[in-house]
Amino acid sequence: MNILDVIKKKRDGNALSEQEIRWAIDAYTAGDVRDYQAAALLMAVFINGLDDRELWAWTSAMLQSGSTVDLSGLKGPKVDKHSTGGVGDKISIPLAPLAAAIGVNVPMISGRGLGHTGGTLDKLESIPGFDTRLSIDAFVRTVREVGVAMIGQTGELAPADRKLYALRDVTATVESIPLICASIMSKKLAEGIDGLVLDVKTGSGAFMKTLNDSRKLARTLVGIGKSAGVRTVALITNMNQPLGRFVGNALEVRESIDILRGQGPDDTTELTLTLAGYMAYVGGLVDDAGQGRALAQAALADGRALEKFRQMVAAQHGDPRVADDPDVMASAAHRKEVVADKSGFVAAIDTVAVGMAGVLLGGGRLAKEDPIDPAVGMEVFKTVGDPVKKGDVLLEIHYNDDKRLEEAVGMILGAYQVAETPPEKQPLIYEVIE
Amino acid sequence: MNILDVIKKKRDGNALSEQEIRWAIDAYTAGDVRDYQAAALLMAVFINGLDDRELWAWTSAMLQSGSTVDLSGLKGPKVDKHSTGGVGDKISIPLAPLAAAIGVNVPMISGRGLGHTGGTLDKLESIPGFDTRLSIDAFVRTVREVGVAMIGQTGELAPADRKLYALRDVTATVESIPLICASIMSKKLAEGIDGLVLDVKTGSGAFMKTLNDSRKLARTLVGIGKSAGVRTVALITNMNQPLGRFVGNALEVRESIDILRGQGPDDTTELTLTLAGYMAYVGGLVDDAGQGRALAQAALADGRALEKFRQMVAAQHGDPRVADDPDVMASAAHRKEVVADKSGFVAAIDTVAVGMAGVLLGGGRLAKEDPIDPAVGMEVFKTVGDPVKKGDVLLEIHYNDDKRLEEAVGMILGAYQVAETPPEKQPLIYEVIE
Numbered sequence: 008m009n010i011l012d013v014i015k016k017k018r019d020g021n022a023l024s025e026q027e028i029r030w031a032i033d034a035y036t037a038g039d040v041r042d043y044q045a046a047a048l049l050m051a052v053f054i055n056g057l058d059d060r061e062l063w064a065w066t067s068a069m070l071q072s073g074s075t076v077d078l079s080g081l082k083g084p085k086v087d088k089h090s091t092g093g094v095g096d097k098i099s100i101p102l103a104p105l106a107a108a109i110g111v112n113v114p115m116i117s118g119r120g121l122g123h124t125g126g127t128l129d130k131l132e133s134i135p136g137f138d139t140r141l142s143i144d145a146f147v148r149t150v151r152e153v154g155v156a157m158i159g160q161t162g163e164l165a166p167a168d169r170k171l172y173a174l175r176d177v178t179a180t181v182e183s184i185p186l187i188c189a190s191i192m193s194k195k196l197a198e199g200i201d202g203l204v205l206d207v208k209t210g211s212g213a214f215m216k217t218l219n220d221s222r223k224l225a226r227t228l229v230g231i232g233k234s235a236g237v238r239t240v241a242l243i244t245n246m247n248q249p250l251g252r253f254v255g256n257a258l259e260v261r262e263s264i265d266i267l268r269g270q271g272p273d274d275t276t277e278l279t280l281t282l283a284g285y286m287a288y289v290g291g292l293v294d295d296a297g298q299g300r301a302l303a304q305a306a307l308a309d310g311r312a313l314e315k316f317r318q319m320v321a322a323q324h325g326d327p328r329v330a331d332d333p334d335v336m337a338s339a340a341h342r343k344e345v346v347a348d349k350s351g352f353v354a355a356i357d358t359v360a361v362g363m364a365g366v367l368l369g370g371g372r373l374a375k376e377d378p379i380d381p382a383v384g385m386e387v388f389k390t391v392g393d394p395v396k397k398g399d400v401l402l403e404i405h406y407n408d409d410k411r412l413e414e415a416v417g418m419i420l421g422a423y424q425v426a427e428t429p430p431e432k433q434p435l436i437y438e439v440i441e
Numbered sequence: 442m443n444i445l446d447v448i449k450k451k452r453d454g455n456a457l458s459e460q461e462i463r464w465a466i467d468a469y470t471a472g473d474v475r476d477y478q479a480a481a482l483l484m485a486v487f488i489n490g491l492d493d494r495e496l497w498a499w500t501s502a503m504l505q506s507g508s509t510v511d512l513s514g515l516k517g518p519k520v521d522k523h524s525t526g527g528v529g530d531k532i533s534i535p536l537a538p539l540a541a542a543i544g545v546n547v548p549m550i551s552g553r554g555l556g557h558t559g560g561t562l563d564k565l566e567s568i569p570g571f572d573t574r575l576s577i578d579a580f581v582r583t584v585r586e587v588g589v590a591m592i593g594q595t596g597e598l599a600p601a602d603r604k605l606y607a608l609r610d611v612t613a614t615v616e617s618i619p620l621i622c623a624s625i626m627s628k629k630l631a632e633g634i635d636g637l638v639l640d641v642k643t644g645s646g647a648f649m650k651t652l653n654d655s656r657k658l659a660r661t662l663v664g665i666g667k668s669a670g671v672r673t674v675a676l677i678t679n680m681n682q683p684l685g686r687f688v689g690n691a692l693e694v695r696e697s698i699d700i701l702r703g704q705g706p707d708d709t710t711e712l713t714l715t716l717a718g719y720m721a722y723v724g725g726l727v728d729d730a731g732q733g734r735a736l737a738q739a740a741l742a743d744g745r746a747l748e749k750f751r752q753m754v755a756a757q758h759g760d761p762r763v764a765d766d767p768d769v770m771a772s773a774a775h776r777k778e779v780v781a782d783k784s785g786f787v788a789a790i791d792t793v794a795v796g797m798a799g800v801l802l803g804g805g806r807l808a809k810e811d812p813i814d815p816a817v818g819m820e821v822f823k824t825v826g827d828p829v830k831k832g833d834v835l836l837e838i839h840y841n842d843d844k845r846l847e848e849a850v851g852m853i854l855g856a857y858q859v860a861e862t863p864p865e866k867q868p869l870i871y872e873v874i875e
Binding site: 015041044049050051054174177178179 | 445448449452475476477478479480481483484485487488489608611612613614
């Protein structure tokens, strides 16, 4: 085969064969196809798209470029959750042990924060000693023994995705639904799961700003899951404001522990329970997600979920006292209240701006190699729909370094829209796509 | 400026500003934009196109990436001709001295053969000693003294085009009308001309197979010429069969000398005279191309054109005896007749196949670094519309090495379509676009 023929075919709007896609991805991973040729192909795919058959071939070629986690010896279903990312989205941290507590094996491989969105790995590393870099063997052993483990991407899984993703990043070919979906799903399918629940965010803080685009993304992800024979469900959920009460790495672990104690905020608790219900459902433990939710609620109430979290932290070399005493984690030296400059109702929050304010203060990163301060973050007091009076605290910043504090305060103030009338109420969960 | 923003804009189907185009091309030429980024941009341009304003910005950015030949001191118009390439298209060789003989300065920069089409430089180098690598200074001096010089592309002119063209070649982004036109015109405009005649080929042996596509290409080229303030005319001419009687480097120089002696075949003589007429016209020497053609006919008839050719060969260190004795050039050791296997009329000739048969025999090249045998080629006896009897010689091969002779014979036989009825007569010149 010849890479120029493959590029031409996609350039001219034709569908590639499974063989052509597999050959091109293998040849690029092996270094036989050059970066500039892969870049031309990616741009042709970006503009002309991939049909369902091509998309599955692309995903499975990336999946098969590396090894797959072998969880075949485990009893019970193996189910993961993936979120497309948002501000304050710590759900994986309470959800994974909660699902494990009701009998689902959760082999979760997560990412780091970049830009306005945080990453599960960064949050977990706020726990003293917590190791997100287990070998695949240790990962499998932990899932077998505890029922859950949470680690970062390794070089062994879907190496083609890693190489292609790095190239997309520098060639303006990131924001393509098929390429995004193939990237997500090749990594998730490499976990050796038989069920997957997707949390597709929609709104101002999400990658997809409109419900329609989010629906398209969700359907494409679910379609790939089906092609792979993995039971896949996607929930489209609200990201028009930060999720829950806290934003920031250690602060989000605190909130996660609150949720596991049954003392979390309504929205994050509700989303955690619902997603756990769907994980039980796609894992075949229950007949519908409602039954799964009931199981999860019981496991929160009787402390099994918190206990599972404690076991997971210990198994991954973290300090298990965190489950009872979150103060073992770093906290910020200073706080700064951001107060409303007029009265009315919170009409909207520019969620990206809130996330970027956290980045300014050192709580996130702009480039992959930036260090982060786990203690930095925000406590959100007023969310969309809340009445506010001039002088009310909208949000409290936790910071260590005041160099860019005023800038962050300005961004947050600018992010809050206060109007005279309350906005229309928005759902937490828009729809479920199976 | 940021290359990702520029790529995104074109990727999403928006028009780039002149500043963005100039910056991107300069940054790529300087090495600040990487090959893979330029490849992504080229693919986005390939698929989404460039409007007239963008196209002129792209062309002039490539033009201004290098120096321009300074012909400002010359008396008389400075006019070049460019052909989009075909099989047997030796027209530049008689045309350039003919136009010079009637008072047009012809600073011609040509290319080499690749694939089924030959190149003017390779043909000229069949003349013993002929030097196509003059410095720009020597080039200008020759045009000043003789009225004509014919050289190859140099690194000083439009270096951005050279770098981009090499990248297009390996990223399947060659066949784009705007990119082709910008490439051609940036090099031509760098010659410092004030008039340009374009011979846009159409048909089986041309880059553009249909009249419609050829028209689009011609109009785009003429549009760029106008934007540059250069009087530009395009003729759309027939390439449904090899042009003239000979195909092959030394053989085409022989035919060129025949034309200059007034003894050439009808089609190549006619095309040479017509193009010379248009060169005089765009050069402002005459009021219409017909008057220019009459001047050219007189210069052929009285030997001035052949004398100009002799002077040019001598000025470029070639053996000027070639003008009177073409046998100073190499000729092939063997000949092989290809005969008709049935009677009827030549209905069509697959011109690419004829060109590629010449490549097989060593008369052309598949890769830029391949050596060529100047003596190899073909004499065409039967062309489209001719009646043939079984056993008639269609074409005679001139060869030195018989390794791939049978394959070449098979290709040529397959290229000739013989039908029971004569085909519709095709014009030599389809239309003129000003």
